[in-house]
Amino acid sequence: xxxxxxxxxxxxxxxxxxxxxxxVAGFRESRVSxxxxxxxxxxxxxxxxxxxxxxxxxxxxxxELTVSQVMGYPPSQFFTDDSFSNRMSEISKEQI
Numbered sequence: 001x002x003x004x005x006x007x008x009x010x011x012x013x014x015x016x017x018x019x020x021x022x023x024v025a026g027f028r029e030s031r032v033s034x035x036x037x038x039x040x041x042x043x044x045x046x047x048x049x050x051x052x053x054x055x056x057x058x059x060x061x062x063x064e065l066t067v068s069q070v071m072g073y074p075p076s077q078f079f080t081d082d083s084f085s086n087r088m089s090e091i092s093k094e095q096i
Contacts, residue, residue: 018052
């Protein structure tokens with residue numbers, strides 16, 4: 001059974017800040033593959049962290065989009081909207 005509940009603005013802000021820090025740390029460690037690793041690690045330990053994992057998934061996609069545009073290469077397939085939707089669908093199935 002899912003334990004999804006409403007979160008206060010401050011809780012969401014804190015979680016998004018943490019997610020951004022995790023994403024940047026992954027990028028600094030190994031660029032795109034480092035961000036993908038952080039996302040994969042989070043989902044592997046999901047339990048009650050679905051919001052946190054989804055934030056960690058969203059933050060790197062913005063980093064990758066920005067970096068790929070500046071550097072002139074296409075963004076990683078991992079960060080497409082379809083890939084994100086697929087990951088969320090799988091997680092949702094597991095939480096039900």
